[in-house]
Structures are given as structure tokens and as C-alpha cells.
Amino acid sequence: MNLTAVMITVDCAEPQELARWWATALGGQIAQDHGDFVIVKAEPVALGFQRVAEARRGKNRVHVDFAAAPGTSLTVEVARLVALGASVVGEHSVPGLTWTVLQDPAGNEFCVH
Missing domain, CATH: 3.30.720.120 (Signal recognition particle alu RNA binding heterodimer, srp9/1)
Structure with missing residues (x-):
């Protein structure tokens, strides 16, 4: 590459x-x-x-996925980001992976798993 x-x-x-x-x-x-x-x-x-x-109009066409730091639960990390000003859009799960979709203060979506 x-x-x-x-x-x-x-x-x-x-x-x-x-x-x-x-x-x-x-x-x-x-x-x-x-x-x-x-x-x-x-x-x-x-x-x-x-x-x-x-x-911005509509859903992001590209977004960034972040992983919670090792030893930090998804719930704790999402709560920290919400306390900073993010908002939760949704929570999703497939076998072996759970993630939360959030928006930053400008409305840009990103995921944390």
C-alpha cells in the first residue's frame, strides 16, 4: 500500500x-x-x-470509531464524553461487539466501543 x-x-x-x-x-x-x-x-x-x-445536513457520510481505553468500560467512557458535552444517539450490539453512537457539540457523529 x-x-x-x-x-x-x-x-x-x-x-x-x-x-x-x-x-x-x-x-x-x-x-x-x-x-x-x-x-x-x-x-x-x-x-x-x-x-x-x-x-451539515443529514447523517455523516464518514465517522470515526474509538475504542475505550483498556480497563475502562464503555458505560464509563460514554458518561465522560456526555459530561463534556456529547450526546448519545443510539446504542447497538452484534455478537462480540457493543458500541454507542454519539454526537459532538457540533452534531458530528462518532462511535465508541
Whole structure:
């Protein structure tokens, strides 16, 4: 393979605000702030937040899945994210995997399992 993933970029109205939220949620830090584009470095992923004029419509076409840290239950991690300002969209389960779909404060969906 010739490609390496370096960052996932999220279109949003307020990149600094959303970047701060994700930096806190992921235990990362804002690495670069270019006004309309902000980068958060966190392990194992970097997230970019890019200002766009139009509002998001409908369900995300791409979303990020996160795993709760070893030794941390899904319930505890979801409660922590909700306390930070996320909202729960739904809970799902298939044999061997249970996950929760959440939205960040800007309405972008992500999953935690």
C-alpha cells in the first residue's frame, strides 16, 4: 500500500471551539491553529477542523470509531464524553461487539466501543 493515514478532517462552522472540545475528549492538544483550519494531535489520530460556510445536513457520510481505553468500560467512557458535552444517539450490539453512537457539540457523529 502506498497511502498512510495522517489526519481525519471535519468540516465545521467554528473550528477553534470544536478543536478544543475534541482535544479535551481525546486527551490531546491543539498542535496548529491557522484560523480557518485547526489541528488536534491525539493518539492514535490527528483531527483537523476546517471552517465551512454551509451547515451539515443529514447523517455523516464518514465517522470515526474509538475504542475505550483498556480497563475502562464503555458505560464509563460514554458518561465522560456526555459530561463534556456529547450526546448519545443510539446504542447497538452484534455478537462480540457493543458500541454507542454519539454526537459532538457540533452534531458530528462518532462511535465508541
